[in-house]
Amino acid sequence: MEKFFFIYLTFIAPSTALIPVVYAFINYRHLNRAFKTLLFFIIFSVVMNTTSSVMARVYHLPTLWLFHIYTPFEFAFIIAFFSEFFSKRIRYIMYGVAVAFAFFCLCNTLFFQSFKQLDGYSRSVDALILIACSMLFFAKNNNDLDHKWGDFASNWIVAGVLLYYSSSLFMFIFFNMMTLAGTIQMIIFIGYATVVAIEYVLFAIGFNKCSAQQTISTFK
């Protein structure tokens, strides 16, 4: 059973990231700037995740410091994705928030949570802001009565973002308190990996929907 969990956590769940990447490349000419940003984010995630996995599994090196670099970039990518759906004024505010968040991450690493710990504070704030962005997106865009909810590619993407950050929020908050390895910790990691896999499947559906121009209009 442990072997299966190992394979699931190390290979199966992370490899689901390739599904949206494949769909994105198939429909690349239909992707607008928001979706291209998301594609680059997924590629960036895959690279970071693979690096982390190789370092941990092959070289047995600590990898928590990678999250300190990953978090501000992740936030910037997803904020850039969301900003495409809002007006120019809100877009600039979002860019400002991304810069401020990067500064916050730096301060967190320097003064509160060192490279030896997961940057739990930053990731929690990251998750809270992205949950708020997802809710704002739905509040703004769910009034379109010309098409079904599922016809909009961006709805699937934001559903994935919302599901991932809401479900992972508690893990980010309490991660540094998980000191004992055991079954219950394994359950948490499997739950987390499953949510990540679902997020990638939702992204893949979103990219697939791009082929027939069903995206919510973005601001130019």
Next chain:
Amino acid sequence: MQRTTDNIYFQMIMGMSGAAILVVSFILFSIRNQNRLLRQRQQFQQAEIAHQKELLRAVIESQEAERKRIGQDLHDDVGTSLSGLRLLIEMFKPLQKDQHYTDFLRSSKTTIDKIVKDVRHISHNLSPATLGYYGLAAAINEHSDIINQSGKLTIEVQNRAEAALEQLNITVATALYRVLEELLNNTIKHSGASRAAIVFAASSEQITIEYKDNGKGLPISADTGRKGMGMQNIESRLLNINATFVLSTQPGQGFGIGITYPLN
């Protein structure tokens, strides 16, 4: 310490599960809500279309009733009065034979005959009695004969749907008659055609009418058939009886239209 850690793990699992359930529920409710609103809007639009169709039907029916009344009045009152006038003029004879009187008599009778003929035509056009008595095919044949007699256009009518046409109710028959009348009018006025053909066919599910002329045709575009009042009338009359049509026309290759009326 062990107890505290277990507690945290338990809280993490509960928190993660709770958040996931909340988000999934939120998304499902959003989808359901939006789809319900979409359905309601579609139902509203369908009701609006049905209402507009009902209004159109009422307008067309009152128009037909008015045409029938005017046609009958013209035929019965004006026609009868003119025939009486003709008799009166014929009966009146001066005491002495007068060439002026003979000329006046001939000219008056010719004028009255022409007016009677015109009134009959107008009356027929307003309300073709044949349509009510003998059905669509007979009315179209009669109308075609009148046009054929003019020598400007030769119309060939083929009826391969006799049984189906006889069973058509008067509203549908009138609508199809008016459409064909309008098409023939357009052919005479605008196409410069010398020949036109009308073919009626039927299956167990539908009646089809193929109309074609050898005139100058029209360029096919999105608004073909929407330019003139005539084509708008055709469209609204066909819409009213749930019939559909397909235009087939090219410049220099004549004008054609295929009309399909569903029987069920």
